[in-house]
Amino acid sequence: MLIKAETLPVRTNDDVVHVRRATRNWSVELGFSLVDVTKMVTAASELARNTVIYGGGGTVRFEKVEEGHRRALRLIFEDQGPGIPDIGQALKDGFTTGNGLGLGLSGAKRLVNDFDIWSEPGRGTRVSIGRWK
C-alpha cells in the first residue's frame, strides 16, 4: 500500500545533491539504521548521476510503502534518454560507456533489497530500488 510519494527533478549536479538529501530524510523518517540510511543514500547518488549523465536528465519518485507490518522506501529513477542496449552487460562490475569506474549500477544493486531495471533503446530507462525496514 502506498503511504506517501514525491517526485523530484534529476537534471543537474545540484539535483544529485538534492536527491541525496531527500533520500536521507525519507530513510530517517522510515526509521532505518545509520548503515541502511548510508547505503540507500549512496545507491540513490549513483543512480541520480546515471540519470543525469547517461539519461540526459529525468526524475526520481520517492515512495513509502507498507505491506502488513513492514515498511519500505522505494525510489524510481526515470529518464527518456537513449536507453541501455545490453542490461546484462551494464550490470557487470567495471563495465562503463562513460569515464567512471563502472560500479554505479552494479554497486547500487548490492546496496539495496529490491532492484528492478527496465530500458529500451531510444525510449529511456527506469530503475527502481527498495529497502525494507
Next chain:
Amino acid sequence: MSTERIPILRMGSVLLVTIQVDMHDQLALRLQEDLTNKIVATSARGVLIDISALDMVDSFIGRMLGNIAAMSRILDAATVLVGMQPAVAITLVELGMTLNGIRTALDVETGMELLHELSCSQ
C-alpha cells in the same frame, strides 16, 4: 554553477583538507585540480584529507580520492585519508570500492604521525 571551493590549509610541509560540504561532482573535480596546483606551489610532502563530516562516499567521490592519492604520489607527496565514518566504510566496501592505494588513519592526529613517518622514510 557555483564557484564554491574546498579550502586547503598549509601546516608546514603538509596540506590539510577538511571536507565539510555536500560534495557535488564539480566541487570534487575542482579540489583535485586545486590540490595538485598547491602541492607544486608549496612543495608539500604530504596531504591529509579529513572526511569525518562526509556522510556518504559514492563511486565518484571514491574515484576522486584515489586520483588525488595517485597525483600526489607522482608529485612526491604522500596522502592520508582520515576520519571515515563506519557506516561509510561498510557502504564503500559493499559498493565494490576498496580504495586500494590510499593510506588511511582514524583521526587527524594519527594521520599526521603517519605522514611524518612516511616523509622521513623517503
